[in-house]
Amino acid sequence: MRNKLYVILALGLAAVSAFSADSKSMTLEEAERQLAGVSQLDTSASFWVWATNNNRRTGEPDYLFRAGDQITIRATMKPNNDIYPYTVVAYRQYNKTGVKTYLPGNTTAVTDIFGRTIEQGFQITKLPEWNKQILVGAGGALVSTSVAVPNELGMHTIVVQIRDYTGTRILKSAYWKLAVVSEVENLPVNITSSRTLTSDKAYRIAGVTRVRGNAVLTIDPGTIIVGAPGSQPACVLLITTVGRLVANGTRSQPIIMTSSQPLGSRQRGDWGGLTLLGKARINDVSGSLPIEGVSDGDDGNYGGTDDGHDCGSLKYVRVEFAGALIRPNEESNSFTWGGCGTASKAEYLQAHYGFDDSFEWFGGINDAKYLVGTYGADDYVDVQLGYRGRVQHGVFFANSDRSNRGIESDNYERDFAARPLGNPTMYNFTFIGSNAAGFDESDSPCLYFRRGSGGSFNNMLCFNWTTRTFGGANIADSIQPNIAAGNFSATGILAWNNGTSAATPATNTFDSQVAADFRAHLTPAARQFVLANPLLRNPLEYSNPDVRGQIGSPIFRASWLQPPDDGFFDQWATWIGGMGDYDWTEEWTTFILEVDLRP
């Protein structure tokens, strides 16, 4: 430890000497700060950036621009007492070519926000306190005149970076995605022949758009799809059992399905959501079921006998503000898979502000990785009807004012012992609660099992959840047999400060965190619970959270369960929770609370 410190100090002194060539003399206090800064690989500052379109057209999100539209870029920066010394760089990147245009001078040459080039040396600065500060646009802090977007069709990213004082190491970045398009095209109600949606346009869903008749719908990276509120029926993109969706975005060019409403007034349920249906087995006795209010023909009945069914591929896809009412008392989920089989792909998906569940599986056996659920109004991961797939890496944030269940797992509501048994295998989820009352259900544990649920739930982290960690219903009669048969287990469950504001506050003990009827059956062999402060870095800064473990966090232990070596699971994720040291949510996601975007 001591040796390490010396090394850092030495590096720091070298850096200070290099820096001071260009600097006036400094006080001891300033020098100490500089030294401290050098030792940092990270910053505790929180910040986010966003852009609005001054020429926004009604029915189009602020993400969409036509060439020549005026853009306003804003940012909020909370230094969190970590103010000195840093450099700040901001640029716009055209993701089709990768060309970066640096602010404030609109140069391709790299500058910091003061316009200083690398050659000139970036200007060190205290981190500014920006509260919805205009950076670019009339009265902007960086560019004070109105700025028109260039005629470069496709996705662009606004990036603001905090770098160390040398300007070389990027400590933290904020991203904002937008697209310049030539037009917004209306998608037809039925897509019956294969077609590709390209990012030079945006697309509008009116009602239910069904991909059917063996058509393949391909969505190019960086394409934005828009659903409008109030549509009857609700706007839903439905991939029927005889259709396929290939929506492979990239980290820099995610595919965004979002609300048509202006920033700050978007709401959960502005539009329906994304639904993929296949012919893998479900455990209803009929073998296949419709999605109510959405299916309008036999191809909308999911479930069958083909566990290899290919619903398509989803990669880097954001579904935002989905969950419109499709029937009374029933909203659509952000992502729904019904009877999807093993050939289907799903990774790097974000459900943002969903009214119903963020990710829901109705039967089937498709896998998924890298899921982000933010501020949903219902459950985050919901499985039923005999889902048997594998899921790894997930981070889920309850909104600051509401939360519901983290995982809600059923075998089948109408036959607790239906087969095939709903028996998913899940590893590495982090659930950050708001400690606020449940949205739909007053009994909203982080992990909730009922109706004959099987499954293996491992390395889950629940922090600050409304109700206690682990609960359920119909446990003795429907889940106990699964525990006895080795079909239900919960291992590596780290729980801290859950249910502390309940009417009868829970304590950080096993007995308090696990429902009584579960305690009787969760034998030590079937579970491994950890009750310890997870020491996450900054989990409750909603618009810019950081759920990686601090140094010394108990999420890292050599003894924790290692995911199996089965070709799907990443064995190297030997920590509890959805994130170790590496933030896989960077760039393609959005965490900003809607209230933080209001002008």
Add this chain to the structure above:
Amino acid sequence: MNLFVNLVLFSVLAQSPQPSKGTVSGTVFDATSGRPIPNIQIAVDGIADSRVITDPDGRYTLTLSPGKYKLRFTGPNHIETTIADVEVKAGESANASTVMQQQGAVTTVEVNEKIGAIESNAESILTERKLAATVSDSISKDDIKNSTASDAAAALEKVTGISVVDNGFVFVRGLGERYSATMLNNAIIPTTEPERRVVPLDLFPSNLIDNIKVLKTYSPDLPGEFSGGLVQMNTVEFPTKKILQVSVNYGFNTQTTFQSFRSAQGGLRSPPSSIPADRRLFVGQFTDQEFQNFGRSFPVDYEPQVRSSARPSQSYSVVGGNTFGKLGVVGAFTIANTLSRTPQLQRFLVNRGGGQAGIFSQYDDFHIDNESSRLAGVLNLAYKLTPSSQLLLRNTLTRDSDNEVRQFTGLNGGIGNDVLDTRFRFVERQFFSSSLEGEHAFASLKNSILHWQFTYSDSRRDEPDLRQTIRGRESGTNDPFTFLNLGDSGFRFFNGLRDKIYEPQADWGVPFFKGNVSGLFKVGFRSTFRRRDFDSRRFRFQPVRLQTLNFTLPDNQVLSTQNIRPDGFVLREVTRGTDKYAAEMDVIGGFAMVDLNLGAKLRLVGGIRVEDANIGVITVDPLIPNARPSTAILINRDPLPAINLIYAVGKRQNLRGGYSRTINRPDFRELSPFEFTNIVGGYSTVGNPNITRALIDNLDVRYEFFPGGNQVMAVSYFYKRFTDPIEQIYSPTASELRQSFINVAGAKNQGVELEWRSNLDRFSKKLRDFSVQSNFTFVDSNVDIPVDRFPQLTSRARPLVGQSRFIYNAIAEWAKPKLRSQARFYLNSVSRRITDVGSFRLPDIYQERNTFIDFVYQYNLTESGKWNMRFSAENLSDNQYRYKQSDILVRSFRIGRTFTIGTSYTFF
């Protein structure tokens, strides 16, 4: 309106001077067919007046000075008949009805020379039945009056083969409301219920009804949509003398009266006027401020008020009528108010695996407190244009409302919490029917009779401002309930239904007489144009920032006006695109039939009807300009043959046999491919545009024995085969079960009915004050479900929904005119029946056998019988209503015993 007319009428009646003359009136029937005979000449003491002839209904009225007279009846095709010693008293009306034999035919059935009054008493109804062309059972005004029944539905419970389900829907021979139709004054009437095909009969107070007939076999002059039975109600008949009667009743229910009672107030009658009527409240199209204003325009009233003591039920009615020369007028008016409390247990089961039932939700404390108010009136007018033709105008208006508070607590398995659910519901139903009818007998045209009728009926049902809140707490704890943010919590719902029927009809009958063969040839048509409009709007208060709200406060404080704000509760419209629909059904039917007497013993009634039906349902989102309407259409033409044979085994015995083919059409909602959520039931329902109408083959045999007087013995057997019958199915959705409709492979329904009505003096003279009647029905039905297509349904074969295997009624009557007393004792027993079809390996839900005992005692306070006291005890057994699924009690409640005391006074 009717109230006013009635009041005027009665004041006129009360002032008219005492007449010095009396009247004689009656009806002349054909002894073979039972049809009334028009144009029969009546001579008084040998003096014939060409103006004194029977009208198209076979009726006549004579005004004579007091004295004794001899009446002689003559007609071209009938044997002369005489009634001697008809006594006429000043100011009173004597009855002198008769039956005339056809020339060339010998007497086939023996009928009393004098068959009572035209107004229905049990005996005349029985005579009518004996002579009827089809199998029917009926209940007369006397029977209704002497029972505990306060409405048509309750009255029908005593009829052979009838059971009444859900307070108003009639099951005839085990066939549900899908297979029964209701006619009022010979016109098809629209329904007030969006989910039902027929009008609930509890809408019609018994005071307004003269008689109810249930036709069980078909004849071609009836609408083709007929299978279980056709309920024909007739409102009060025209008086032959001046009448005025008032009555008052008070009822005490052991479970309700003087108990604490929850009631609701403060509901709106329509959505607040600040909310645009033609625009959906889209987010984004209105500002936060506007939404706040919309939300604040709803009064805050979600908590029931508790009355410490519920008042007794009460009803008041008046009936009056008179004849003014050629004009006959009768009116009736009634108002009633009844409170009822029904605490109950409700459970919902789930398949825990392998069909093993477990309790999913359980509400031990489920209360329904309802205040029901009713107002109804009838005003009928008849005008004799000439002795052989008359016009009738009949108007019926009923209006009732239910103001219901439903509250329950218990475990809700769907959300895994204990819930406290409070719902206020106000339903107002109104039915209006007006018909103009003409009857003309043409002596010059072979005594043919033309009957025409035009009826306009209009049903409305308004359910404004249904309010519901749901609160929850962790199950098994005693924590206070906190407000839950669910789709139907903080919910306000408005809906209205309007169903209209325009029905012109006419028929022309020509009697013919040729030696041994006589009969009636009849052709006619009936067009039924039905129009429906349904409209609803749904709103809910949705919380935005929960930490700004305290959900532990009572509902009125959680949803208080100051909490309706952009970061508190916001109003959201959740009206669906299918919440408004318009539907129309046009059925045009024509028929030709013959009623043929072949010699003395055999009578044949047969013919064919052809019906064209055109059903269309149009759903369009009213709140989206230029929304695309969606349409479902079904067009059919069906020939419907029917034949009925009546063989007179002896003078007092009939043997009847009949075959007919009838149809059953899908209802509006069953056809439309749109999803509706049942207003009442809770299941969501999606129609099936592929269903077709079902065909039904009906076979009936009946043996009847009429020993004389008010006595009968009858045995019937019936068999019905259904092709493509429409049945309900259930399939799961993500969150609930959904109901739909299919044509199943087939179904059959057969049964035996026994009826016995006798005076006991035949057994012992000591028992001469007693008479008994009883009826027994055995029904066996079976539906075949194509399991491969509908694997969710548990039963592969089962009885029809709502069919009881046994229905038993017994009535014992004791009448002692000397003591001015009459008492009746009723026993009604209904065996178990399916109320809900089981799915997902859960068995069907059965309502268990139940037995009801009622008692009525009447005493005439005056010798003349003008002032009458009445005491009734209803539901003396007060058995629990029990519903079971897989041997688990899923619902149980009692309705309490009701003791009613009433009096009626007849002015004249």
